[in-house]
Every structure is written in C-alpha cells, then in structure tokens.
Amino acid sequence: FAHHFVFEVDITGQVNTFQFGHIFAYGENRSASRKHMVVALKELSIRGDFRTTVEYLIKLLETPAFEENTITSGWLDQLISNKLTAERPDTMLAVTSGAVNRAHLASEACIEEYRKGLEKGQVPSKEVLKTVFPVDKYKFTATRASVDSYHLFINGSKCFTSFDEAEEQLARALEVFPRARAKSKKGFETSLLADLGGKRKPAPRIENESELMGVCNVAIRDVGDLDDNQIFSQINRIIHDCKDELLARRIRRVTFICGHKDGAYPGYFTFRGPTYQEDESIRHSEPALAFQLELGRLSKFRIKPVFTENRNIHVYEAVGKGPENDKAADKRYFTRAVVRPGRLRDDIPTAEYLISEADR
Structure with a gap:
C-alpha cells in the first residue's frame, strides 16, 4: 500500500501537528502503488479553501526522493522552505x-x-x-x-508535418519488429512487444534468420505541392539512412503512403528488401492489392509503368523481350482502372465513366 497524509499549512508556512486526511493506494509493489496514487490524485476533487492543491501533492509523489524512498522526517519541511511549486501544463x-x-x-x-x-x-x-x-x-x-x-x-487552418519527422517516426515504428538474433542488443525489453517472461512457451520454431518477413507502412499526412520525383528523392534518402536497421529488423517491404491536403487519393511508394529499391511497377497502387495486376503472367514482356496525373487509371507499357534494337518487338499497353465507392454518380454508367477517363 501507499499511504499519503494530508496536512494543513498555516499562514507562516509551518506544517500543523495533526493531519486531517489519509489517502491509500494499492499496488503489487511500492512503485506501482505510487503510480496508482498519482492517477487517483488526478481524479480527486477537494471542496474547500486549500493552499496546497492536488497538483502539489502529485508533484511531491513524482520527486526523485519519493520515488527512490530516500525521504526523511525533514524532507517535506525542506521542500516547503525551498518554495516548491506545482508545474502547470503548457x-x-x-x-x-x-x-x-x-x-x-x-x-x-x-x-x-x-x-x-x-x-x-x-x-x-x-x-x-x-x-x-x-x-x-x-x-x-x-x-x-x-x-x-x-x-x-x-480559424480554418491546421498544422501538420510531412518529411520533417518521417525518419524519426520510421525509426520508432521499427522498434516493433524484433531483431535477428545475431544482431540483437541488450535492452530490447523496452520496446513495444509484450513480455511473456515466466509463461509457458510453445516449442521453438526453426526459422531462417536471414529471411525477410516484416512489412512496415509509413503514412505522411500531407506532402504539400511536391511532385512524384521530389517525393521519391526525399523518401529514398530516408530509406538509404535506415537500410541497415531495416535489414536488422528483417523488413521485407516498406511502403510510404503520401496524403494530400485537398483529400485526393494518396500516393504509394513501395521499397522491397534486401536492396530496398522502389518497385515502380506498383507505384500509387496498394501493395496488398498489387497481385490483382497479374503482371507476373507477362513473363515474356518487360513491364514499365507510365505515370499519369489520373490516379484512377494505371497505364503499363509492355515490350516483348528480345534485342533492344529490334524494331519489330511486340509492344503493348495495358490499362488498369480503379473504381472506388463514392466516385461514380448514379446517372453515369460505369462503362461510360471508364471510357471517358481513358480518353483523357
């Protein structure tokens, strides 16, 4: 238990002999009890004229001396003489x-x-x-x-960050993925993964430590007025700086989802390990749905995406494999149309909508 006395302080700053309140908090240990006490005090409301507020009590419980249990009988008197005040939030x-x-x-x-x-x-x-x-x-x-x-x-405005904190957020997101055993570091228990110490564990599963398994998605709320080349340049720099960490965490794919302030459909930039080069064939396509392109069936063609301003129409140039100077090489164009809910009006048939978009 954590036991807290509530004393009265007179106008001269002296603590009266008799306390008028007791507060108890339960926990598995002293540290847990102290934290529960802090939470309880934040929910406490005392009616009356008190110079020592609840915020002041919270400040006392969060002092290093109280946390380390090194307080003495003159500890509180010393804090009062030093005119300790509770910090107000920003x-x-x-x-x-x-x-x-x-x-x-x-x-x-x-x-x-x-x-x-x-x-x-x-x-x-x-x-x-x-x-x-x-x-x-x-x-x-x-x-x-x-x-x-x-x-x-x-007043109709908002504040946002784009690439300024993207690298920091990516590093924090990678903490969720465990490192390979050969590159593990002490202190990993501070990550976001649950600690199952002391529990029954299943039989160990044999894994290839070099196999890339993880998938990491990074969302950027607004990329401003940057075009695709500028966005790719900044993202590629971040990926290059974090490449060693991505390999250590066994990340198979990293996708950056780049939003726009006007609510337009976001852009997708996907990088695949172990080289972490962009997979341009699925740029601006959701990686989880990229299999619907079925580009793997065109094994006898070289597939190259043709980027357009319309994010709903994906155009791909397919050139038959053979000598590069062969003018008779088979060249085809494939178009993938993405129809999303809410984008079609009831009075326009789907086929006519696709034809009009393709003509653009």
Missing part, C-alpha cells in the same frame, strides 16, 4: 486537450443517441451522425478521423 497543450475532450464527449453523445434509436427500432436522423464539432470559446473545430484520433482546426 497553455497550448491545455487548450488543445480541452478541445479534444469536449469534442470526444459530444461525439460519444451522438453515438449513444444513435444507438438508442436503433434499440427502439427507429431510424435515427442523419443529423445525429456528426463528426465535426465546433468549440466556440477558442474557435476550434474538431473532426473525428477514427475511433481514437481527432483533427483540430483553428
């Missing part, structure tokens, strides 16, 4: 957190109202399905992007 962080909290509560209320309508057998109004919630005090607009993420806008 203003922008507090405002942003408040906006996300209000948006989350509003979103959950809409979801609950929608569920109640379904339970009654009623068709809820579409107005209930809102994902944009204005926060009027600070002119915030919070858009729910997924179950656990929100996008915040202030």
